[in-house]
Amino acid sequence: MVDPSSREPVVVTGGAGAIGSFLVRSLQASGAPVTVVDNLSSGRREFLEPLLSEGSVKLVVADVRVRERYESTLRGASALWHLAANPDIRLGTADPTIDLEQGTVATFHVLEAVRRADVPTVLFSSSSVVYGTPSVFPTPEEYGPLLPESLYGASKLAAEGLLSAYARLYGLRVYIFRFANIIGPIMTHGVLFDFFRKLKSDPTTLEVLGDGRQAKSYLRAEECVEAMRFVALHAKEPVNVYNLGTRDRLSVREIAEKVVAANGGRARIVYTGGPRGWAGDIPQQLLSIDKVESLGWHPRHTSAEAVDLCLREMTRGA
Amino acid sequence: MVDPSSREPVVVTGGAGAIGSFLVRSLQASGAPVTVVDNLSSGRREFLEPLLSEGSVKLVVADVRVRERYESTLRGASALWHLAANPDIRLGTADPTIDLEQGTVATFHVLEAVRRADVPTVLFSSSSVVYGTPSVFPTPEEYGPLLPESLYGASKLAAEGLLSAYARLYGLRVYIFRFANIIGPIMTHGVLFDFFRKLKSDPTTLEVLGDGRQAKSYLRAEECVEAMRFVALHAKEPVNVYNLGTRDRLSVREIAEKVVAANGGRARIVYTGGPRGWAGDIPQQLLSIDKVESLGWHPRHTSAEAVDLCLREMTRGA
Numbered sequence: 001m002v003d004p005s006s007r008e009p010v011v012v013t014g015g016a017g018a019i020g021s022f023l024v025r026s027l028q029a030s031g032a033p034v035t036v037v038d039n040l041s042s043g044r045r046e047f048l049e050p051l052l053s054e055g056s057v058k059l060v061v062a063d064v065r066v067r068e069r070y071e072s073t074l075r076g077a078s079a080l081w082h083l084a085a086n087p088d089i090r091l092g093t094a095d096p097t098i099d100l101e102q103g104t105v106a107t108f109h110v111l112e113a114v115r116r117a118d119v120p121t122v123l124f125s126s127s128s129v130v131y132g133t134p135s136v137f138p139t140p141e142e143y144g145p146l147l148p149e150s151l152y153g154a155s156k157l158a159a160e161g162l163l164s165a166y167a168r169l170y171g172l173r174v175y176i177f178r179f180a181n182i183i184g185p186i187m188t189h190g191v192l193f194d195f196f197r198k199l200k201s202d203p204t205t206l207e208v209l210g211d212g213r214q215a216k217s218y219l220r221a222e223e224c225v226e227a228m229r230f231v232a233l234h235a236k237e238p239v240n241v242y243n244l245g246t247r248d249r250l251s252v253r254e255i256a257e258k259v260v261a262a263n264g265g266r267a268r269i270v271y272t273g274g275p276r277g278w279a280g281d282i283p284q285q286l287l288s289i290d291k292v293e294s295l296g297w298h299p300r301h302t303s304a305e306a307v308d309l310c311l312r313e314m315t316r317g318a
Numbered sequence: 319m320v321d322p323s324s325r326e327p328v329v330v331t332g333g334a335g336a337i338g339s340f341l342v343r344s345l346q347a348s349g350a351p352v353t354v355v356d357n358l359s360s361g362r363r364e365f366l367e368p369l370l371s372e373g374s375v376k377l378v379v380a381d382v383r384v385r386e387r388y389e390s391t392l393r394g395a396s397a398l399w400h401l402a403a404n405p406d407i408r409l410g411t412a413d414p415t416i417d418l419e420q421g422t423v424a425t426f427h428v429l430e431a432v433r434r435a436d437v438p439t440v441l442f443s444s445s446s447v448v449y450g451t452p453s454v455f456p457t458p459e460e461y462g463p464l465l466p467e468s469l470y471g472a473s474k475l476a477a478e479g480l481l482s483a484y485a486r487l488y489g490l491r492v493y494i495f496r497f498a499n500i501i502g503p504i505m506t507h508g509v510l511f512d513f514f515r516k517l518k519s520d521p522t523t524l525e526v527l528g529d530g531r532q533a534k535s536y537l538r539a540e541e542c543v544e545a546m547r548f549v550a551l552h553a554k555e556p557v558n559v560y561n562l563g564t565r566d567r568l569s570v571r572e573i574a575e576k577v578v579a580a581n582g583g584r585a586r587i588v589y590t591g592g593p594r595g596w597a598g599d600i601p602q603q604l605l606s607i608d609k610v611e612s613l614g615w616h617p618r619h620t621s622a623e624a625v626d627l628c629l630r631e632m633t634r635g636a
Contacts, residue, residue, distance in 0.1 A: 093487055096433075100426050104476060108418050115414075132482065144462030145559050148479050149486035158422060158476030161466050164450065168467035169411055169597055241463050279487055 009033040009077045011119075013064050013110060014084030015057075016043030018186045019125065022221045023081060024048060026229065028057055035077075037070045039063045042087050042188045064106045067113045074117035079232075082110050083125045085155070088189040092151035093279050103155025104162075111166045123175040123232060126160055128245070128285050129153035130178060138288035141178070141241045150280030160241075167238045175235070177228055180245030180287050183306060184221030185313040191252065192307070195259040196314060199267055206260055206267045209277035212253030216285040217245045218303040220310070230297040243287035246299045246306065252277070255307060262311040327351040327395045329437075331382050331428060332402030333375075334361030336504045337443065340539045341399060342366060344547065346375055353395075355388045357381040360405050360506045382424045385431045392435035397550075400428050401443045403473070406507045410469035411597050421473025422480075429484045441493040441550060444478055446563070446603050447471035448496060456606035459496070459559045468598030478559075485556045493553070495546055498563030498605050501624060502539030503631040509570065510625070513577040514632055517585055524578055524585045527595035530571030534603040535563045536621040538628070548615040561605035564617045568625060570595070580629040 010027055014020040015036030020043065028034050028051060035058045036048065051057040062069035064084050074080065085103050086092060092099040107124070114122055131139050132147035148154045163174040187193040198206055219227075227244045235242070253269075260267045275283050289299070301309065328345055332338040333354030338361060346352050346369060353376045354366065369375040380387035382402050392398065403421050404410060410417040425442070432440055449457050450465035466472045481492040505511040516524055537545075545562045553560070571587075578585045593601050607617070619627065 096426070096430060100423070104422060105418070108414070112414060130479075132486075142462045144460045144464060146462060146464055146475075146479070147482040147557050147559075149483060151480075151483050151487070154476070154479035154483040157464075157479035158472070161448075161464070161472035161475035162469075164465040165467060165469050165472040165598070168450075169469070239465050241465075280483070 007031045009035065010079045010081065011035045011037060011074055011077050012081045012083065013037045014043060016040060016045060016047055016059065017083060017087065018047070018184065018188050019182055019221050019224060020083045021047035021186060022184065022225045023083065023228070024051070024057055026225050034058070035060060035073045037062055037064055037073070038084065047186055065101070065109045067109050071113050071117060074113055074119050077117070077119050079121040079123060080110065080114050080119050081123045082107060085125070086152065089129065089150050089152040089280055090278055096151055099151040099155035103152065104158040107159035107162055111162055114172065115166065115170050121173045122163060123228060124159060124163055124177065126156045126176050126178045127153065128178050128180055128243070128287055129282055130157045130160065133282055133284070137284065138286045140288040141243055141291055149282060152280070164239050174239050175228070175232055176239070176241045177231070178241070178243045178287065179224065180217040180219050180285065182221050182224050183218050183310045185310065186221070191255055192259065192310060192314065195256060199259065199263050203263070204267055206256055206269045208252060208256050208269060208271050210252065210271065210281070210283070211273055211275060212256060212271050213251055213275065214277055214281065214283040215249045215251040217249040217287065218306045219245050219299060220301060220306045223299055223301065227292060227297050231292060231295060234295050242292050243289055244292060245287040245289055246301070246303045247289065248302045248304060249286050250303045250307060258307055258311055262315050325349045327353065328397045328399065329353045329355060329392055329395050330399045330401060331355045332361060334358060334363060334365055334377065335401060335405065336365070336502065336506050337500055337539050337542060338401040339365035339504060340502065340543045341401065341546070342369070342375055344543050352376070353378060353391045355380055355382055355391070356402065365504055383419070383427045385427050389431050389435060392431055392437050395435070395437050397439040397441060398428065398432050398437050399441045400425065403443070404470065407447065407468050407470040407598055408596055414469055417469040417473035421470065422476040425477035425480055429480055432490065433484065433488050439491045440481060441546060442477060442481055442495065444474045444494050444496045445471065446496055446498055446561070446605055447600055448475045448478065451600055451602070455602065456604045458606040459561055459609055467600060470598070482557050491554070492557050493546070493550055494557070494559045495549070496559070496561045496605065497542065498535040498537050498603065500539050500542050501536050501628045503628065504539070509573055510577065510628060510632065513574060517577065517581050521581070522585055524574055524587050526570060526574050526587060526589050528570065528590060528592055528599070528601070530574060530589050531569055531593065532595055532599065532601040533567045533569040535567040535605065536624045537563050537617060538619060538624045541617055541619065545610060545615050549610060549613060552613050560610050561607055562610060563605040563607055564619070564621045564624065565607065566620045566622060567604045568621045573625060576625060576629055580633050
C-alpha cells in the first residue's frame, strides 16, 4: 500500500514529465524520498526545479529499458510509479517501433527490475485509448473487448497485461489507471498545447484537425495525481483498475473557441473535416468514474472548468 | 476475406506446429499455395509430411522476428495466419523474456512484414487465458477487464492490441481467435501429453498437479481449424474476435481417470493438491461460443468426446 503520509522511498519513471513532475512534487511534499528515472526525451529538468537543485529529489537520467542504470535505486523502495512512455499518440503511427519499445518493452524491463529488487507495489499510467471506440458511454472498467486503434493504445494494453501477469506470478500489488485527457500548466503535447503553438505562429487562423465534433473529458494533472494517490491508499486488490476523468466532456470546437477567446478572440477557426483528428484518434471519449467515486474520490473541476483554468495559466505564462 | 475455395497464396507462421500443421493440410487441400514460416523450435518437419517432400507446401525455416528471411514470400499472399508462439505457458514463468520475444515482439514483426507486403488479412491464434480468472462463465468475448495471469496470457493480449491497431491504422482485416484447450493426435505439450509421458516413465503412478478440480473445455485441432476457416469466410468486420471451444468442460480428475483407463487402468492417481496446477494456470475455463454458433459453426464433439477420441488416437499411435 502506498500511504501519502509514508516516508518510505519511492521511484517514479517519467518523473520529469508533464504529469510525473506533479506526482513527484506531491510525493516529496509528503516526506517520501523520491528518485526519478527519466531519459529526458520529453520530460525536462526544469519541471523538477527547485527540487533537484535543492537536492530534495534525485534524478537518474536513464532509459528504463537499460535496467542496470537504475536497478540499485529500487532496493528498499516501497513503490514504483511507472509513467515513462512516448507521450504523443501520433508519433507511433509514423514509426511503429516507438510504442513497442518505449511502451511495451520498457514496461517489461521496469517490471523485471521491480521483481529483482522486490518492490511490492507498481502504479501505472494507462489510458482511455485501451477501449478503442467503445459502444458504451460512459465506459466502465469492465468494458470489452479492448480493441485499441493506435500503437500507443496497443502498448498501454500490452503493459496492463504484463502488470496483471506480474501481480499474479510474483505477488506484486499493481494499480492500472486509465486516464482521460490530462491537462495542466505544464504540457508537452495535446490539443491545448497544439492550439497555442499554432496561434503563436499564425495569430489570424486556427486550423483544427477533424470536424471539431470530437468530444473528450479533461482532468487536471494535479487532480489526476490526487486521484492516483487516493486509490493507492484505499484500494487493495492484487490488481486494481481505475478510470480517472470527469463526468462531462468538451468538444474540440468548444476548446478551439475557448483558446481563440483566451488569445484575444481575433483568429478565424478552420476545420480540416472528417470525424477523426488524425489516424489513431478516438473521437469520442467519456469514462465512467463510478468506481473511483464509490471509493471516495471526486474530481474538483469539470472538464470545462479544467480547460478554463488551464487557459488562464497558459495565457499568464505566455 | 479468406475463402476456403480460394486458390490465392497464403502464409502460415507456426505452420509446422500441432495446430498449424492441421491448418496447412486444410488450406492445401482447398488448392491454396501454402508457405509455412516456422523456426522448428516446437514444430517439426514430419508434421508436414508428405506435403513437404511432395513439394506441395513450401517451408521457410526462420524466426518470424527476422523479417528479411520471409518478407518476399508474403508478396501476393491473400492472408497470413499467425500461429507461431511459445506454445507452453509454463516456460514463460521460468524465463520472462520468452513470451515477450516469441509472442509480443514476434507478432509486431509479423504485422510489419504484412503491412510492407500489403497482405490484406491476418488471422491470429489468441487464447482463453487473456480473460485471466473471469467472474462470468461461460465467458463471452465482451468480458472485461482482461487481466491475464501468465506472461503467455500477457503476450496474447499484447498481440490482440497490436492486431487491432494495425487493422485501424493500416486498413487490414484481422481475426482474433481465443482458443479453449486444443487437443489432437499431434501434441507437443498440455495435460494429455504430460499424462502420457508420465505414465510411460512410471506406469504405476500418475502424479497430477493441483487437486484435480481444474476444469476446462477441449476442442479438437481439426475442428479448431474448421472453425477458423468458417469464421474467416463469414465474418467481415475490420476486427473480428471469436471464442472457439465447446459447450462443456472436463475436470483434470476426469481426464486423469480416462488416461489411466486408456493405459490399462493399473496406475494410482496422486494429487499434489491446491486449486492451481502451476503458477499462471487458470483453473476454471469455459468460453461462451454463442457468437461463433450464431454465425453458423458448431463443434462436432463435446470436450468429453474430444478427449476420448484423442486418447484412442494416442494409444493406437503408442
